[in-house]
Amino acid sequence: MTMIASQQKISGDNYKFKSIKAMVDTGITHIPSDFILPLYMQPRFTRSDNSRDVPTIDLSLVNDPFERKRIATSIVEAAKGWGIFKVHGHGIAERLRKKVLQVMREFFDLPLTDKVQFLGSQGEASGPRYGRTRRGTTGHQSWRDQFHHRIPPLTPSELETWPEKPESYRDTVLEWTKEIHKLSNVLFDLLTEAYNLEPRYFQDLMGVAESTGELDATMLSAYYPRCPQADQASGIVAHTDPTGMVVAIQDSPGLEVLKDGTWIPVAPDPACITISTGDAMEILTNGSCKSCEHRVRVKETQDRVSALVILKPSLDIKLEAAPAFITKGDPTRFIGTNMTYREYLRMFKDKRPEVTFD
Ligand SMILES: O=C(O)CCC(=O)C(=O)O
Ligand SMILES: [Fe+2]
Numbered sequence: 001m002t003m004i005a006s007q008q009k010i011s012g013d014n015y016k017f018k019s020i021k022a023m024v025d026t027g028i029t030h031i032p033s034d035f036i037l038p039l040y041m042q043p044r045f046t047r048s049d050n051s052r053d054v055p056t057i058d059l060s061l062v063n064d065p066f067e068r069k070r071i072a073t074s075i076v077e078a079a080k081g082w083g084i085f086k087v088h089g090h091g092i093a094e095r096l097r098k099k100v101l102q103v104m105r106e107f108f109d110l111p112l113t114d115k116v117q118f119l120g121s122q123g124e125a126s127g128p129r130y131g132r133t134r135r136g137t138t139g140h141q142s143w144r145d146q147f148h149h150r151i152p153p154l155t156p157s158e159l160e161t162w163p164e165k166p167e168s169y170r171d172t173v174l175e176w177t178k179e180i181h182k183l184s185n186v187l188f189d190l191l192t193e194a195y196n197l198e199p200r201y202f203q204d205l206m207g208v209a210e211s212t213g214e215l216d217a218t219m220l221s222a223y224y225p226r227c228p229q230a231d232q233a234s235g236i237v238a239h240t241d242p243t244g245m246v247v248a249i250q251d252s253p254g255l256e257v258l259k260d261g262t263w264i265p266v267a268p269d270p271a272c273i274t275i276s277t278g279d280a281m282e283i284l285t286n287g288s289c290k291s292c293e294h295r296v297r298v299k300e301t302q303d304r305v306s307a308l309v310i311l312k313p314s315l316d317i318k319l320e321a322a323p324a325f326i327t328k329g330d331p332t333r334f335i336g337t338n339m340t341y342r343e344y345l346r347m348f349k350d351k352r353p354e355v356t357f358d
Contacts, residue, residue: 025127043349048264051268054274057088058087059319075187079277084277090230100307102151105223130146132146144298146220146221195325205317207313207315222306223305224254234297247274250306253266277290279348283319284322316340
């Protein structure tokens with residue numbers, strides 16, 4: 001039976017659809033009213049500038065000592081000015097990038113019965129979780145489904161909890177995480193060098209196993225179905241990420257970042273990977289690395305897939321700036337004295353506009 005969701009006056013988290021895709025697949029022509037944002041947040045009434053994009057940095061000469069300095073400086077500049085940038089020349093095969101997005105798309109395309117085992121409370125650290133992104137305490141709903149789980153280091157039994165369908169899911173994600181661990185270590189090294197900090201400064205805070213280079217991280221993939229009222233809704237409403245760094249790929253446009261009061265689209269580029277710094281990096285660098293405000297727009301005719309590796313500080317580190325960032329003229333900006341990342345997350349979850357995963 002075809003059901004028109006808007007006629008059902010479906011609201012809040014109570015409605016029967018566990019996934020936005022399942023709702024769209026019923027052929028709705030209007031979206032439930034609680035997905036309609038207040039006018040001041042609607043994409044049609046906010047300023048976007050499609051002629052600009054975020055900075056792009058070429059990493060290909062990172063092992064040349066002179067070029068390395070220049071690259072490290074441009075990364076710090078991009079992190080300071082934008083909090084988000086794209087990298088190319090990273091050495092990760094385009095084939096693999098494409099495959100990751102494809103495998104995620106295939107996962108989201110599976111019938112709900114194949115994904116039902118992953119339905120559950122989002123934000124729980126253990127085990128993969130699938131479902132629509134829940135609204136946060138501000139009440140704004142996101143037009144998206146998500147799937148997330150921890151990535152290595154994993155115990156063998158944890159790996160067994162990953163999806164068996166699509167068949168190449170596990171191998172593809174394992175291969176991708178290996179590459180992203182390598183890339184993240186390069187980026188953290190460059191930041192450490194540019195800021196003149198002790199080697200491995202950021203990796204130690206992010207809980208990197210020195211022997212393997214693996215970071216404590218989560219893979220979060222998101223599916224943004226087409227939306228019949230795209231100009232009035234959001235794939236994910238404006239927010240900052242609480243975490244350390246996010247390494248992302250997307251198969252279609254949609255991601256936008258707020259810069260000087262204007263939304264700038266982050267154009268997808270098959271050669272590029274997008275890097276952004278979150279609240280924890282902003283605090284650890286006393287405001288030098290920005291945690292940018294971003295959102296995702298949806299379209300009436302096109303869906304979108306993104307895949308994010310979220311690199312998190314260890315839960316028990318103190319969120320405080322390194323002494324090198326604190327000067328007389330620039331005292332500590334974040335005064336959550338002795339607050340751990342765990343405590344920060346707890347407070348963040350109370351105030352953030354949308355619930356995603358840390
Ligand atoms: O899908 C994207 O490109 C970004 C998603 C995002 O901002 C988030 O999950 O925090
Ligand atoms: Fe985000």
